[in-house]
Amino acid sequence: xxxxxxxxxxxxxxxxxxxxxxxxxxxxxxxxxxxxxxxxxxxxxxxxxxxxxxxxxxxxxxxxxxxxxxxxxxxxxxxxxxxxxxxxxxxxxxxxxxxxxxxxxxxxxxxxxxxxxxxxxxxxxxxxxxxxxxxxxxxxxxxxxxxxxxxxxxxxxxxxxxxxxxxxxxxxxxxxxxxxxxx
Numbered sequence: 001x002x003x004x005x006x007x008x009x010x011x012x013x014x015x016x017x018x019x020x021x022x023x024x025x026x027x028x029x030x031x032x033x034x035x036x037x038x039x040x041x042x043x044x045x046x047x048x049x050x051x052x053x054x055x056x057x058x059x060x061x062x063x064x065x066x067x068x069x070x071x072x073x074x075x076x077x078x079x080x081x082x083x084x085x086x087x088x089x090x091x092x093x094x095x096x097x098x099x100x101x102x103x104x105x106x107x108x109x110x111x112x113x114x115x116x117x118x119x120x121x122x123x124x125x126x127x128x129x130x131x132x133x134x135x136x137x138x139x140x141x142x143x144x145x146x147x148x149x150x151x152x153x154x155x156x157x158x159x160x161x162x163x164x165x166x167x168x169x170x171x172x173x174x175x176x177x178x179x180x181x182x183x
Contacts, residue, residue, distance in 0.1 A: 003086055007093060009090060009094075012119055022054060045164075047059045056162065057161045058160050075172060075173070094125050
């Protein structure tokens with residue numbers, strides 16, 4: 001699932017039912033194909049923000065991992081986490097809006113497809129946001145800590161992806177020295 005900074009879902013892959021690793025779901029989605037052709041889908045050198053269970057690529061930024069991070073890398077991870085939290089909050093809000101998503105959907109009949117129901121919930125959720133029809137309960141502040149999952153940068157991340165993340169990390173340091181907000 002991909003959400004923008006306002007919590008609106010901009011991409012939803014519903015093909016993997018059951019427990020599947022996030023990276024595998026991503027690799028099997030059309031979104032992975034989009035990231036392989038960045039000029040078509042990622043203008044102005046834009047990118048997706050993902051957690052540590054994903055592989056770094058030119059259009060998918062993930063946090064630095066390890067215990068010996070520089071101050072700049074730790075600061076970059078903090079800002080990346082803030083940006084990534086919009087997805088976590090959006091998913092939490094979606095589950096509050098449609099509580100049946102948090103439990104097993106009881107569906108009868110052999111022709112019913114759960115991924116279709118899930119996609120419908122996402123569309124309805126976005127319509128509710130467009131109409132400013134928000135639930136009464138306060139937004140659940142999801143705090144998803146990036147764990148120390150090992151990132152496979154040596155085998156999967158290109159030199160360009162590593163360079164892009166390092167450049168953004170340096171730009172963050174410079175912008176903070178100049179008093180500019182960066183997320």
